[in-house]
Amino acid sequence: MCHLFAMSSGPTPISATFWLLDAADSLDAAPRRSPDGVGLGAIGPDGAPRVLRQTIRGSADTEFARQPQEITATTFVAHVRHASTGRASDENTHPFVRDGRIFAHNGVIEGLRQLEDELGAAGLEVAGDTDSERYFALITREIARHDGDVGAGITSAARWIAANLPMYSINMILIAGGELWALRYPDTNGLYVLRRGPGGRNARHLDHASPFSEIRVRSVDLLEAPAVVVESERMDEDPRWRLLDSGELLHVAADLTMTSETVLSGPPAHQLTLDELRPQAAVSQTTAVPEHPVTTASSVR
Numbered sequence: 001m002c003h004l005f006a007m008s009s010g011p012t013p014i015s016a017t018f019w020l021l022d023a024a025d026s027l028d029a030a031p032r033r034s035p036d037g038v039g040l041g042a043i044g045p046d047g048a049p050r051v052l053r054q055t056i057r058g059s060a061d062t063e064f065a066r067q068p069q070e071i072t073a074t075t076f077v078a079h080v081r082h083a084s085t086g087r088a089s090d091e092n093t094h095p096f097v098r099d100g101r102i103f104a105h106n107g108v109i110e111g112l113r114q115l116e117d118e119l120g121a122a123g124l125e126v127a128g129d130t131d132s133e134r135y136f137a138l139i140t141r142e143i144a145r146h147d148g149d150v151g152a153g154i155t156s157a158a159r160w161i162a163a164n165l166p167m168y169s170i171n172m173i174l175i176a177g178g179e180l181w182a183l184r185y186p187d188t189n190g191l192y193v194l195r196r197g198p199g200g201r202n203a204r205h206l207d208h209a210s211p212f213s214e215i216r217v218r219s220v221d222l223l224e225a226p227a228v229v230v231e232s233e234r235m236d237e238d239p240r241w242r243l244l245d246s247g248e249l250l251h252v253a254a255d256l257t258m259t260s261e262t263v264l265s266g267p268p269a270h271q272l273t274l275d276e277l278r279p280q281a282a283v284s285q286t287t288a289v290p291e292h293p294v295t296t297a298s299s300v301r
Helices: 112-123 131-145 150-164 279-284
Strands: 003-008 014-019 037-043 049-055 069-073 075-081 096-098 101-109 167-176 179-184 192-196 206-209 216-219 227-231 248-252 258-262
Touching: 003 101, 003 167, 003 179, 014 075, 037 069, 037 101, 037 167, 049 069, 049 101, 069 075, 075 101, 075 167, 096 131, 101 131, 112 131, 112 150, 131 150, 131 167, 150 167, 150 179, 150 248, 179 227, 206 227, 227 248
Parallel strands: none
Antiparallel strands: 003 075, 003 227, 014 069, 014 216, 037 049, 037 075, 096 101, 101 167, 167 179, 179 248, 192 227, 206 216, 248 258
C-alpha cells in the first residue's frame, strides 16, 4: 500500500534526512509492491512549502529515492506511491501542493465522475488523473467555504465522500503553516501517531525505518527536541505508538499541542472490499509480507 509519513517539530526547525527507498534490493525483493513514485514535502522556517517528487517506472528511476535527501523544516510529509488510480507520472505523484498546503493520501476512492461533478470549477486546476488529487481539491474547496478552517474543510470533504462515493480508504495527511492534520477512515488501513520527547524513550536521535524498506528518516536534532510523528505503520519499537481510531481527525498545532476528534462515525455508505476493487487498486492496498504485530499503548492525545 502507499506509505504515509509526517512529522512536526513544532516551532523549532530541525534537519532530517530521508531515504524514500531504503533497501538496495527493495524493488527486487518485493516486486508486487514496486512503487510508482516517491515524494517529499516540507514547510520551511519561512512557512513556504517545498516538494520533491520522482516518478518510478523501473529500477533506473530510483536514484533520487535511494539517495539521502536532507531538509531543514518544521513540518514534513513523505509518500511512497503504489498506484491505485492513474498512471505513473509526475502529475500523479504525491505529495500535492495547493494554496501553501501539502497533501498525501493512502486509499482508494471510486466514482470519480461524480466527484468531478461535485467539484465543478474547483476541479479545473487538477493536473493528473488520480482520486487523491481530486480528494485534495475537494478539501481545498471546503476549507475556503469554511473561512480557512482546515479541520472543518477536511471534515466536510471526508463526510461528503463517505456519504456519496464507493471507497476503500481515505487516510490522509495535510501540512500547512507549521501545522499537521491526519485522518484515518475507515479501519481498512492503519495510521499511527507517536508523541516523542527529546531523545525518545532511549535518549537517542530519531532513526525510523519502515519494515517494508520504504521510507527511512533520521534526525540527530531530535536528540534534543520533541516531535510528533504520524506514519502508516510503526517504524520503531516504541510502545507509545497509537493507532488512530476510524474516523479520527488528529491536529498537531504549531506548538506541538495535539488534539483529536471523531469526525466520521460508522462505516461509509459504499464501503468497498479488496475483492471489489479493480486489480491494480487491490494490489496497491496490500503488502508483500504480513504486517508486524502491533501492541497499542494507551491513548496519547
